[in-house]
Amino acid sequence: MGSNAPLNVSAMVVNSLESSGIDHVFLVPGKLIYPLLDAIDNSPLIRGIVGAHETGSAFMADGYARASRKFGVCAGISGPGTMNFVPGMAAAHADRIPMLYIAGGISSHAEGKGAFQDATPGGIFESGVVRSLVTDIVELKNKENTQAEMRRAIEGLNWMRRAQSFISIPVDVQKQDVLPGQEVARQPYAHGEFNACEVPANRAALDALCDQYLFQSKRVAFLVGSRGNDAETAKLLLEVAEGFHIPVATTLSGKGAFPEQHALALGVYGFSSHSRAARVINSDELDVLVVFGSDLNQRDSMNWSRRLTGGKELFIFDDSFDSPAMGHISRQGIFSGISASFRLLAQKAADNPPGLPQALQRRKGWIAEINETPLYDHRFEQLGDRVSSGDEALYPGDVVKHLCRILPKDSNVVVDSGAHRIFMAHYWLSSGKGNYFSSSSLAPMGWAIAAGIGVKLAAPERPCVVVTGDGCMMMHGMEIQTAARYRVKVIYVVLNNAAHGAIHIDAIRSGSISEQFTKLPCHSWSAFASSIGVAARVVERIDELDGVLSEACQYDGPFLIEVITGVFPAPNRYYAEAEACP
Template sequence: MTISQSPPPGSVRPAPAPRVIDVFLKYLKAEGVNVVFGIPGGLLYPFFAVIESDPDMQLVMTKHEQGAAFMADGYARAGRRLSCCAGTAGPGATNLLTGVACAFADGVPMLVVTGQAASHALGKGAAQETSREDMDIVAMFRPVTKYSAMVISPESMAQHLRRALRLALTGRPGPVHLNVPVDLWEKPLHEAWFDPKTYRPDTRTFDRVAVQRAASLLMNAKRPILFAGAGVGTAVAEEHLRALAELLPARVATTPRGKGLFPEDHPLSLGVLGFAGHAAARETILGPNVDLLMTIGTSLNETATLNWAPALRKNRTFIQLDIDADRIGRNYPVDLALVGDAQTILVELVYHLHRSMREGGTIASQWDTAAPAKRVFSDGELRDSDRVPLTPQRWRKDFEEAVPNDATVFSDIGGHMLSNIHYLTMKDRQRFMINLGFGSMGHGTVAPIGAALAQPQHPTIAIIGDACFTMCGMDLVTAVEYEIPKLVWIVENNNMHGITWHASRALASGALSSVRYKRPLEVAAIARAMGLAAWIVDGPNQMQSTLRDALKVRGPSLIEVRVDPAVPPPIGDRVKSIAGFVDK
């Protein structure tokens, strides 16, 4: 018989040996991650159990793994920091893929963790095993991440994790993926600690000669244009963009995804160029008078360039600034490339311009800041219409009167998206978020939950369509369960997939009748059944008070806006683009 010995009085018990999960969490916390989104499952149970029990972490259990990835995406976009989502093996992992692809397309930093069968069982056909010999999860994630790897031993975890975090957060950000066998998490791991500053380089470098040349070209331009993309937001360079624009002065347009990075009520603003953009931007930038165009943080893709309009490049000096050298000159040849962080380079440009002015140099810009570009809306008369059914244009005008100055506004994908881009005016301190790189319906419905958790002090408002609500709306229950405040969904209900219906009517092949619902969808009633406070807006001058009431609710809320389905969104450019692809 063995008698256990108690430690002598006053002695200190030795600390338990650190495990793989302990090392993993230490790195996550060092990178500022305090929320993990996912659905617990058997092959990732040890990971979720520790996350849930850790007082410094929050586990948000979503209703679908795609929602977990969308929420992590919203958390990273709004919080401008790394996020984390997780799913078990098999369908848990494959369900994450669409959300991860959205993050990859838009350059959003995210750590994705998936479960795996125990290391000793790999290759034997274990339940939900997804190794190389069966269904390769690592290979599935590789095209939509900057790094995807299986951790095969406790000793290799820290090395894989540091490499993943380094790639996620340097250069153009993006998601990374680690697949971990279930038995590794609780195995001991003695690891020499690396502070994040020691394994992630600072990428705020730039070519000083190129920046000096750019400053000279800007200073001598008579009609300079700054064309800003979402990379300005990634670099937290909004104020620096504005400083450069006002110093020159230069007119400023944004891409659809960059909407709001320069205040759209500013006298130098041209609004949006691209899908559902504004006449001022299109006519000015594609016109003959511009002698210099500088793009900042935009890849100049289809949505930003009116299907790669040749006039964007014609008869002008072309400067392209991007942190990713692969995007420089991809779609248009450049006269000067600036590779690096947008904030750093904009600061340096302003410095050189000020120095040149102190030395007697003169800025040549002839833009008249007292004569702002006139904002002309498509179907502008419908913004003032008092008719019922309500027009999409009118309720957005009412919305602008009540939306808080510090709100973050998300848009989902669909006909409402085009109206959001065109008819909403984003002002100083307001932020606009949209997933246009991948264009996945449902992102703008679910990502706002993550955004609201990342910035609880700011209101988060999601403007979505009824089709987006039906596709991913069950995760609104998640927001109710976690009582997330200052979070409002505005669901524009026209009982159809609006962009598909109206676009198909404009094409030669004719309308797709299947995208119209057979019965009216009672969105507010569904929301109330989920536990949300809900209202219906169906006439002019109702949105203002309703939105104010919704923002006072303790938890999340929803406003169903019933609009005239016969009113098309500003879809012309998109139809032309689709037709162009079909013709080819």
């Protein structure tokens, strides 16, 4: 398309996405977005991915944003399409994932006349419904405002601002031509330093942290949350931890930020906590706990445990522009870019100031003591405490250990919600490449099934495995057909225990609810997958898993492994104890 040729509004919208480096848009088609679909189809840089459902498309875009470190984009029609976006909007908003939702509305000439699928204020008023789930709402009803409104919609869609935008465009406006020369993308500065999109480090606070604690013979530990969990930041964190000899724990949402087989790894703290992390962080022997990029919410703080903060100094570094709900923490946060903070600390460690060698030597002795506590204490694994019937039922922890041993260490791992989330957090040992993905704040079931497609499309060079359960498959399992349609090479591991596992245990043990609400039909998910074009195998014995995983890794397309497991208590002892003793 020549530079002097007229562009319609849809083409300008797509051009703005191209300028932002977006190469996939996840969508469900409909008449109200025909012009936009045509513009996507004509784009040489953007591929449209048609999902089975708008919620699945939103989850795919969420996964794409996390893995690409760009923003995710999904499109659909106003009204029912937007309402189906809502679960995905809520999950992304809760985890602060930058997202753009594009809705095609009824013709502007039809407003106020009872039009079919009217989502304007004269209809269901969808902007009012989603207002609390996005940062910006843009209603583009005048083609002359396309440039300004698209800039406004995209302005905060980065990993510094972490905003979400919803833009509604009437179908007649989508088709209207715009005068040439209206470039939507903002012009970058000639000097690259002015284009940086990263929160700077709080140098004064970090200098004080080094002078008073890191350079001294103090027992210091790091606790890293979701905003320290990406590939670049993970590299810097490892450099800092090794430079100062600091043990590192992550929250569940931060899992993936640090290699858990490293001598300095404490594992996960809080929900699904490892024994070593619980022992060190909850102990009075720790002089200083430094928290990076965590809200210290219920799950991150071990059910708001007082032991997290008791008997030690606490420093909280974060770069969130939105103040988290941390009324239970007496210390205020220190605003400082997480990546920038680690970059500055790494430089300070490399400078090897006087006194640091002696501090490191003292810490090495302490680390040796710490490592006498295993990541998970076998006395509390409850391997024999089976809840389901059948002596041969596979223990989910054994399945996860096999996955961890066989799959490549650089695999992107996408984990769903349910009891399997706890088993994965506990037994999967992260390689520390920022490659462990989970919707952690809202945690909708079935999220990973669709999000894994977005993760794989954003990072095609890495293997991608989704670990999910039969309950999640009942909610969003249909999205595996999207992977089949586009030959997206994702390995789906479905742990099938014929139950909503976590609450099924409650039903059996305490009788808090009837088992009729927690049991699930034992569907054949391998047969379901095969029926919609996904290669599939069933695993009933642990010795079968190696061969099936090898087959899945070599297969050129999506592959589903249905693993028949029993219902076992999840290894979440420390969190449960904290919940019982507030």
